[in-house]
Amino acid sequence: MRFDDGDDDWDAEGFADLASGVAAAFLCGDWTAAGMLERARDALEDAGGWLDGLVARARAAFPQRPDPEDETLASFLVEDEALMDRWQEGGLELRTRYLVAPEMRTPRRFAVPELRGLRDVAAWLRLDVGTLEWLADAEGWLAREPDGPLQHYRYHRLRKRSGGARVVEAPKEALKSVQRAILRRILDAVPPHDAAHGFRKGRSILSFVEPHCARDLVVRMDLRHFFPSVGAARVAATFRALGYPRGAASLLASLLTTRTPDAVLEGGGLDPGALARLRRRHLPQGAPTSPAMANLCAYGLDVRLSAAAAAVSASYTRYADDLAFSGGPEFREQAGRFRRLVVRIVAEEGFDVHWRKTRWMRPCSQQRLTGLVLNHRPRPSRAEFDRLKATLHNCARHGPAGQNRDGHADLRAHLAGRVAWFHHVDPRRGERLRALFERIAWDEQEG
Numbered sequence: 030m031r032f033d034d035g036d037d038d039w040d041a042e043g044f045a046d047l048a049s050g051v052a053a054a055f056l057c058g059d060w061t062a063a064g065m066l067e068r069a070r071d072a073l074e075d076a077g078g079w080l081d082g083l084v085a086r087a088r089a090a091f092p093q094r095p096d097p098e099d100e101t102l103a104s105f106l107v108e109d110e111a112l113m114d115r116w117q118e119g120g121l122e123l124r125t126r127y128l129v130a131p132e133m134r135t136p137r138r139f140a141v142p143e144l145r146g147l148r149d150v151a152a153w154l155r156l157d158v159g160t161l162e163w164l165a166d167a168e169g170w171l172a173r174e175p176d177g178p179l180q181h182y183r184y185h186r187l188r189k190r191s192g193g194a195r196v197v198e199a200p201k202e203a204l205k206s207v208q209r210a211i212l213r214r215i216l217d218a219v220p221p222h223d224a225a226h227g228f229r230k231g232r233s234i235l236s237f238v239e240p241h242c243a244r245d246l247v248v249r250m251d252l253r254h255f256f257p258s259v260g261a262a263r264v265a266a267t268f269r270a271l272g273y274p275r276g277a278a279s280l281l282a283s284l285l286t287t288r289t290p291d292a293v294l295e296g297g298g299l300d301p302g303a304l305a306r307l308r309r310r311h312l313p314q315g316a317p318t319s320p321a322m323a324n325l326c327a328y329g330l331d332v333r334l335s336a337a338a339a340a341v342s343a344s345y346t347r348y349a350d351d352l353a354f355s356g357g358p359e360f361r362e363q364a365g366r367f368r369r370l371v372v373r374i375v376a377e378e379g380f381d382v383h384w385r386k387t388r389w390m391r392p393c394s395q396q397r398l399t400g401l402v403l404n405h406r407p408r409p410s411r412a413e414f415d416r417l418k419a420t421l422h423n424c425a426r427h428g429p430a431g432q433n434r435d436g437h438a439d440l441r442a443h444l445a446g447r448v449a450w451f452h453h454v455d456p457r458r459g460e461r462l463r464a465l466f467e468r469i470a471w472d473e474q475e476g
Contacts, residue, residue, distance in 0.1 A: 044116050048106040050123040055087060055102060057127040060094035074124040083112060097129040098275050131274035139218050144277045154207055164204050165283035169310065172288040182313065184293045194298030198287060198313035207284055208318045215281075219271065221324035222331035227349035228320035234399045235407055235454055240344040241355035242403045246364060247396045248354040250371065251386035255350035256314045257306035258380050259326045261286040264312065267325050285318045286310040302381060320349070330378040337370055353398050364389070401454060408455045414462075417447055421465035429469055441471055 054072040055065045065084045070076050086109065087102065095101050106112055115121045131145045144150050151161045164181065171180050181204040186194045200208060221229065226237035241247050252258070261282045268278035289307040299307070312319040312326075331347060338345035341363050343356030352371070354360070360367070372382050390396040392404060401407040421444065424432045429440055437443040448466050452459025 044113065045103075045107055047116060047121065047123050048109075048112065049100075049103045050126055051083075051112070052100075052103040052106055053097075053127040053129050054125075055084075056094065056097045056129050060088075062088060068127065072123060072125045072127060073121060075121065077115075079111060079115060083109065086111075096134055097132075131276055133274065134272035137272040139271060141215050141218050141271055141273075144281075145274055146276045147280060150277060150280055154210060156207075161280075164207055165280055166287075167279070167283040169288045172290045174290070176292075182287055182315075184289070186296075186298065188298075193300060193303075195314065196289060196293060196299070196303075196307060197315045198289065199315035200313070200317075204284070205317060208316055211281065211284065212318045212321055215271070216318060216321040216325065219325060221321075222328050222335070224331045224335050224345055225324045225327065225347050227347070227351075228324060233453070234348060234401065237346050237348040237351075237353065238398045238401050238403055238407045240346055241353050241396075241398060242406055243392075244344075244355035244396075244403075245357045245392065246355060246361045247388075247390040247398070247403060248364065248368070249386070249388040249390070249398055250352040250354075250375075251383040252350040252352065252375065253381040253383040254303050254306050255380070256319050256323055257303065257311040259312040259319075259323050260306075260379075261310035263326050263379065264322060267322065283310075285312065285316065285322055287313050289313075323349075327378070327380075330375065330380065333374045333378070334371065337367065337374060341367055343367070348399060351399060409451060409458075414451070414455075414458055417444075417451065417462060418465065420444070421448075421462060421469065425465055425468040425470075429471065 050072055051069055054068040058064045058068055062081075062084050065087070066080060069080050069084065073080075083106075087105065090105055091102060133143050133145060142153055144153055147158060147161065151158045154161065156164075163179070166181065171177070174180055180201075182198045182200055185197050185199075187197055188194055226232040226234070264285055265275075265278045265282035268281050269275065273281065288310050291308075294304055294307060312323055327347070331345075334345050334347075334352065338354055338356075341356060341360045343354050343360040346353050354367070354371075368387075375382050388397075395410070396403040397410070400409060400413070402410050420432060424444070433440045444466060448459065448462045451462050
């Protein structure tokens, strides 16, 4: 661009506004030379032949109509020397301002509903605009009232086995119903990367671990603060990638993210990394949409880790925040260098590796992922089976009242879930556990 930054007569801001107005005129209709020329003449009230050249250059740079929200056309026009010359000569002024309505990007890869802005989203969710804005809480006002009647989340803490605490943020029914609609009609229409096995229909812990059975080396890594690491900007960018205009994408992101009130974070147990993430808008652990959205937001991570694993003849799968890699001699020989590469990729994608949970497992030791032993085929450990068998036996023989040593709120549901899990991953031993479970007299006080 030809101008002197120190020239007081140069109005750079005014010229940028003019270029933006011409871009809007070009975009506010069909992408044809005749249509663009007509709207530009109307915007500038200038019928000079120089506009034909400007239109021709814009069409040559953008054979297809660009996305108005990318502002690429306005940036191109700011650099156009002929337009700048006309501006510097004086007399060029934006007389009519065109406003480009938000629109979905086309073509779209996935069958998601067309939502162009606030009113479209409100109509789609069958809410009035005021209620939708309250639920979205885009400015985070409700973070100041953690226990107020208008708050959308209930908060409680869970102690981690490894120490510390985890904040669970469960949406109340009004917001949860909105999140479920977004999950069913938008997120479920978009498949995550093939390496993702958690929270997916047709996938399970078995599909997660099966590629890693009977391998020379199995490496397990864990991501710290998985859901809180996914911020609102990344969620909005994911909606933008699905074709939504900026306003609709930001609104949808606000409905799926929250900022944890300071009062909830008091009391200790949370490390500095968790606190920093919870104080910004993030995916809440406890919302129905968080698992599916986290999978989509981790797509870039999965792409890069899959490629890195393939480069050393290794396999890669992910189950929520659990990363698993395995391979033969080539992978074993390059494991140290590979680990450093994984840590760098994870950091560049906005996540952190939990060092204390990293495990290097060779065939001479027990190779375990998500509670399953992988040395030959995926199955629960014998010790775990024996513990559950003993508990069921004691419940059947002595009654369940005195067997709830861990203080489960519903012992029957807890044991039924454990038996169902065993039956899913090891049907033969699962049948033996199920037979014991059916012998328990549950009409007694369960404790």
